[in-house]
Amino acid sequence: MKLIVFGASGGVGRQVVGQAVGAGHDVTAVVRDPDKVAGLGVRTVMADLLSVESAVLTAAISGADAVLSAIGPLRNADAGVAAKGTAAIIGAMREADVRRLVVVSAAPVHTTPSPGRPHPPKRDPDDPFFLKYVIYPIVKAVLRPRYADLALMEDELRDSDLDWTAIRPVQLTDKPLTGDYRIALGENLPGGRYISRADVAHCMLRALERPDMVGQSVGVAD
Template sequence: MKILVLGGSGRTGQWVIQEALEAGFFVHALVRNQESLPAHDRLRILEGSCLKRKDLDKALTGTSAVVSTLNVSRKSDFTWSKLRSPEDLMSKTIESLIPLMYAHGISRLIAVSASGVGDSSGYLPGWFGWLIKNSNIRYAYADHERQEKLIRNSDLDWTVYRPVGLTNANKISKVKITGNDGPEPSLTISRRTLAHYIIESLENNLHFQESPIISTS
């Protein structure tokens, strides 16, 4: 399988690329800086912007699925830190991506959102709901809402994963999937576990037209 990874230079995207390569995939990665990723004989690194249709079009050529780990990033992990990326980065990218996927005959899309978006808001701890409303995290959550709406309204074979708090633990754990009802999600999941499950989802056609919360058992 040959896939396009958007957000491949980010902390989750790098794990998606690594897990995909370990699974024997061929990977296209569209990044702002080619030097942000290590070379690999099955990795094609394309320098450009996901907000430019011509760059997306080029990156999609020859692929059969797309994984987006894009997020509205801040200058630091401090929740009130200023934004580093446009506040509509994800939705603007998805808005261009969907018709381009149709044009290329690509139907499979997996996008990373966040627990607490849409109908998963009831699973959020009260303190975190307050933080979303009162800090700069709100920009990412608002754009997750916009991108999810665009994806759900498409005719693609889509999956939207809503991970709980992401950690940098270098361990693959068993995942827990929460739909519209239980089991209650745990509080964290490692980026590597999420990435591993995304690749497993591509290999086994999991969770079409679903947007579950994903955490660890």
């Protein structure tokens, strides 16, 4: 498959590129700084999603079978990049007539309100008591701008006419690829705490072969 990867210089994005190349896919990385992916051995397109002209993105995406995006805010100060960047990707995909899009979101988005989803569940019912009432509320309060950005990103997906999938991992680690993880369509996983970036990338590529994941947010955990 011909794949376009956004956010290819980040932890998950680099894993997506490496695994896609290893599986024989034709990969193009769209990044702000090509030097950061110089060692990955793939074609690159230099573009800042928040300022690039739409024609540049359309040209980069044209002829692709699918687009994978690992963009997202690394800090609260970066909040906004996911929603705005994804909106730019969606617009370019429409222009290029490319339909399949897989993005990285986050498990807490399941309980984060947004304009398109104002009344989500307040908590994941199957989580252990201490996680549900102590740990997760603290984490969500501290990282609220990031999760709000990802929730707005998912609004963009739902409002699009694309064949999208949003992968919602729990806390990320740098452990190696296992391919042995749990997924749940439309919800988070009971007791899910961790998953490696490598396994998240594996799940993103796996989604390209799973019609049942189209139009779904997918919880993933080890």
